[in-house]
Amino acid sequence: MKVTFRIWRQNDTKDKGRFQDYETDGLNEDMSFLEALDHLNEQLVLKGEDVIAFEYDCREGICGQCGVFIDGRAHGPHRNMTTCQLHMRSFNEGDIIAVEPWRATSFPVLKDLIVDRSAMDRIIEQGGYISAKTGTAPESNAILVGKEVADKAMDAAACIGCGACVATCKNASAALFTAAKINHLNVLPQGKPEAYRRVLGMSEQMVLEGFGNCSLTGACEVECPEAISISNIAEMNSWYLKAKLFG
Ligand code: FES
Structure with missing residues (x-):
């Protein structure tokens, strides 16, 4: 299989950057996209050229390191995929x-x-944790968590922090990421004591970091590899309001 990779090359933050084409032969359809980039890099090494820098860790969709835009879409052409x-x-x-x-x-x-x-x-440093002492494992029924709440927390906790939501939003908003990280703790009993502090700290850090406001287009939900629901943003806003009024 032969394709042409049109890859963004940029030396550092100050460099303007440009696209460069690489005709790449010897690929096969069973290769992962990252393996195809590895293959291209091996060819560049043999030619003594600078390899393409890209990030990855797990290579199985759980670490969130590998995000890139492919043909104008975050993580490529398919939904719910890194x-x-x-x-x-x-x-x-x-x-x-x-x-x-x-x-x-x-x-x-x-x-x-x-x-x-x-x-x-x-943003995570401002509240994406609970401060309860861990100690030894508690008895599993010591704190009862209903299935509905547990499911809701797990759905939000599925966020792998890849940044696709930011990259795909026309306002470069981190609202979906921040909301997922707030809500998965705020709905659980273990996260309740710091719920107001968490939502204020993390939302305000999001603004300080220069992320834009939610664009309301829902593009983030479409491109999120974990299909995190945009309803998390509404819930974060509701927590924020309660924190301002009662916190
Ligand atoms: S390398 Fe870990 S999610 Fe892709």
């Missing part, structure tokens, strides 16, 4: 495949396809 879960069988012989980093002011490009997502870490 870049590392995408395979070359989704493309055709001879395709020109454009690959770009996330585009958002709060995600400066470090090199090629790698962006600095530490702004999301700083």
